[in-house]
Amino acid sequence: MTDTTDTGWFARLKAGLSKTSSQLTRGIQELFTKEKIDAATLDDLEDLLIQADLGVSTAERVVAAVGRARHERNLDGESVRKIVAEEVARVLEPVARPFDPPESARPAVALVVGVNGSGKTTTIGKIAETFRTAGLKIVLAAGDTFRAAAVEQLKVWADRSGAIFVAKETGADAAALVYEAWQKAKAEDADLLIVDTAGRLQNKAGLMAELEKIVRVLKKLDPDAPHDSILVLDATTGQNALGQVEAFGKVAGVTGLVMTKLDGTARGGILVAAAEKYKLPVHFIGVGEGLDDLEPFDPDAFGRAIVGLPRE
Numbered sequence: 001m002t003d004t005t006d007t008g009w010f011a012r013l014k015a016g017l018s019k020t021s022s023q024l025t026r027g028i029q030e031l032f033t034k035e036k037i038d039a040a041t042l043d044d045l046e047d048l049l050i051q052a053d054l055g056v057s058t059a060e061r062v063v064a065a066v067g068r069a070r071h072e073r074n075l076d077g078e079s080v081r082k083i084v085a086e087e088v089a090r091v092l093e094p095v096a097r098p099f100d101p102p103e104s105a106r107p108a109v110a111l112v113v114g115v116n117g118s119g120k121t122t123t124i125g126k127i128a129e130t131f132r133t134a135g136l137k138i139v140l141a142a143g144d145t146f147r148a149a150a151v152e153q154l155k156v157w158a159d160r161s162g163a164i165f166v167a168k169e170t171g172a173d174a175a176a177l178v179y180e181a182w183q184k185a186k187a188e189d190a191d192l193l194i195v196d197t198a199g200r201l202q203n204k205a206g207l208m209a210e211l212e213k214i215v216r217v218l219k220k221l222d223p224d225a226p227h228d229s230i231l232v233l234d235a236t237t238g239q240n241a242l243g244q245v246e247a248f249g250k251v252a253g254v255t256g257l258v259m260t261k262l263d264g265t266a267r268g269g270i271l272v273a274a275a276e277k278y279k280l281p282v283h284f285i286g287v288g289e290g291l292d293d294l295e296p297f298d299p300d301a302f303g304r305a306i307v308g309l310p311r312e
C-alpha cells in the first residue's frame with residue numbers, strides 16, 4: 001500500500017513510528033550541526049542507531065556511508081536521515097513480502113505462532129479479512145484451547161469474515177482439534193486453513209511439545225503442510241523478539257514474520273535487525289490496534305518514516 005503523500009497508510013506508519021523517529025531525528029540533528037564531522041561524531045551516530053535497535057551491521061553500514069559523504073558540503077541532519085532511510089530500505093527490500101498462500105494446496109495451511117499478547121488474533125483477523133475480500137474460502141481453527149477468551153475472540157473474526165470456525169472445549173487436545181479442522185477444510189474444499197495456537201502453556205517445554213505435535217499431525221494429512229508458519233512478534237519486547245525467532249523456528253519451521261506494536265517502542269529498528277539477521281519474509285507490520293494499522297509494508301516508506309522524512 002504505497003501513498004504518494006503523507007496520507008493513508010503512510011501517515012499511520014509515520015505516526016506509529018514516531019517514538020522511534022523522534023528519538024533518531026533529534027539525535028541526528030544534534031550530531032550534525034557542527035562544522036566538522038569527525039570520528040567521534042560517527043561513533044555517536046553508531047550508538048544512536050544501535051539504541052534504536054537497528055542492529056550492528058545496519059548501523060555500521062550507515063556510518064560507513066556517512067563517512068564517505070562527510071566531505072561533501074551541506075552534510076546536515078537531513079542528509080544523514082536520508083542515508084539512514086536508504087540503508088534501512090536496502091535491508092528491508094528482500095524481506096517485504098505479502099503473505100501469499102499457495103493456490104495449488106487445498107487447503108493451504110497457515111500456522112500462526114507466537115507468545116500470548118503478541119498480536120496473533122489481530123494477525124489472523126487481518127489475513128481472514130484480506131482473503132475474504134479476495135473471495136477465498138477460509139477455515140479458522142481455534143488451536144489455543146487453553147484460553148476460552150482466545151477462542152471467543154477468534155470466533156468474532158470468523159463471523160466477521162464469513163470463515164468456517166472449528167473449536168473444541170477448553171483444555172481439549174490442540175492437535176486433535178487441528179486434525180478435525182483440516183478434515184473440515186478438505187470436505188468443504190476450502191482454500192485456506194488458518195490455525196491459531198497457544199502462546200503460553202504451563203511451561204515453555206509444554207508449549208513447544210504441543211506445537212511439534214500439531215506440525216506432526218498436519219504433516220500426516222499433507223506432507224507439505226503447514227505451507228506457512230507465521231511467527232508474530234511484539235516489537236516492544238526488543239531483543240527478546242529475536243530469540244523467539246530461533247525458539248519457534250526449531251519446532252514450527254517459521255517461514256514468515258509479522259511484527260506488531262512498532263508504535264509502542266522507541267526501538268522500532270528491531271524490524272530491521274530481524275530482517276538483517278534472519279532474512280525471513282515479513283508479511284505485515286503493526287503500528288496500532290486497528291486492523292488498518294496492520295499492513296504489508298513498502299521498504300522505502302518504512303525507511304523514510306523511521307527517520308521522520310516525508311514520503312518521496
Ligand SMILES: Nc1nc2c(ncn2[C@@H]2O[C@H](COP(=O)(O)OP(=O)(O)OP(=O)(O)O)[C@@H](O)[C@H]2O)c(=O)[nH]1
Pocket residue numbers: 114115116117118119120121122123150153199259260261262263264285286287288289290293
Ligand atoms: N499498540 C498496538 N497494539 C497492538 C498491535 N497489534 C496488536 N495490538 C494489541 O495487542 C493486544 C493483543 O493482541 P492479540 O491480537 O489479541 O494478541 P494474541 O497474540 O492473540 O494474544 P492472546 O489472545 O492473548 O494470545 C490487543 O489489545 C491488540 O489490540 C499494534 O501493532 N500496536
